[in-house]
Amino acid sequence: ERDEQYYISLDTFILYSIIFRRGWILGKKLSFSDLGAPHLCSSCFSSPSPQQGQLLTALLLRSCPSTTRQTMPCMILTGHPCAGKTTLAHKIRDRALIHSSERINEVIIINESTARPDCHSIAACCETSLAEKKTRAALKSAFDRAVASHPTDTTLIILDSTNYIKGFRYELFCVSKAAKTSHCVVWCLNDVDVVKEWNQKRSKQQSDNEDPEQQQQPLDYYSDELLDALIKRYEPPDERNRWDKPLYQIDLR
Numbered sequence: 001e002r003d004e005q006y007y008i009s010l011d012t013f014i015l016y017s018i019i020f021r022r023g024w025i026l027g028k029k030l031s032f033s034d035l036g037a038p039h040l041c042s043s044c045f046s047s048p049s050p051q052q053g054q055l056l057t058a059l060l061l062r063s064c065p066s067t068t069r070q071t072m073p074c075m076i077l078t079g080h081p082c083a084g085k086t087t088l089a090h091k092i093r094d095r096a097l098i099h100s101s102e103r104i105n106e107v108i109i110i111n112e113s114t115a116r117p118d119c120h121s122i123a124a125c126c127e128t129s130l131a132e133k134k135t136r137a138a139l140k141s142a143f144d145r146a147v148a149s150h151p152t153d154t155t156l157i158i159l160d161s162t163n164y165i166k167g168f169r170y171e172l173f174c175v176s177k178a179a180k181t182s183h184c185v186v187w188c189l190n191d192v193d194v195v196k197e198w199n200q201k202r203s204k205q206q207s208d209n210e211d212p213e214q215q216q217q218p219l220d221y222y223s224d225e226l227l228d229a230l231i232k233r234y235e236p237p238d239e240r241n242r243w244d245k246p247l248y249q250i251d252l253r
Contacts, residue, residue: 073156074147074176078163078237079188081122081222081230082199084252086111088188089160096156104156108146111160115142123222126230136168143172147179164234166241173243184246185237190253192231199227 075092077085093107112125115138119125125135139161146157163169169185176183202221222230237244 073182075158076163076172076185077160077188078185080195080234081162081227082195083188083190085160085188089158105154107156109158109160110142115139122220123226127226140171144175147175166235170243185244187237187249189249189251194253
């Protein structure tokens with residue numbers, strides 16, 4: 001059972017996301033006692049006292065890795081299908097581009113639509129084992145190209161997909177490490193019932209849409225059977241694995 005004082009809201013997470021030239025860190029959903037400040041809680045983010053604000057800033061700076069090489073941050077989103085990952089990716093992109101530090105001037109979001117434009121729907125990217133294999137290869141190739149072609153620290157690369165296989169997340173970790181870039185995993189949490197409800201809403205919205213241009217867009221919902229199968233196969237990230245850390249959990253319920 002989760003302890004509410006260790007969690008922060010989605011909006012607070014994005015608001016306090018900080019991108020540094022020499023690395024980057026994000027407002028963490030974890031126990032502040034792990035950082036040596038057990039008396040801090042989520043309310044400190046919304047209305048901190050001067051002392052709490054100074055301590056919070058110090059903790060954020062302590063969490064920022066130091067390096068002598070300019071690197072771009074890479075963010076791997078993971079979670080169940082229809083859990084809200086794409087919405088989160090777009091919010092992070094918007095916040096990063098308007099952040100007062102002006103460290104980021106470009107954000108690249110990689111997903112099934114960009115990596116596999118040949119698929120008419122997101123379900124077609126994973127409806128068979130062969131389709132899944134091709135999709136993972138396309139996502140990895142697109143991620144690798146983005147990392148290789150943007151070697152500076154002014155670009156944020158977000159891989160927006162389920163990324164549910166731990167072996168695949170390890171491969172992405174190796175791509176980042178080979179390029180000596182900052183890398184993190186963001187786990188988007190949501191209830192299965194909410195995921196299914198959002199999937200049904202997507203299906204209804206797209207089936208009722210009469211706009212010819214919108215009808216040409218790839219379908220972004222799953223059949224009930226495929227959604228259940230993907231949820232059952234999901235391999236949660238574990239921060240004890242080096243390829244899954246730093247690990248940030250975002251509650252989107």
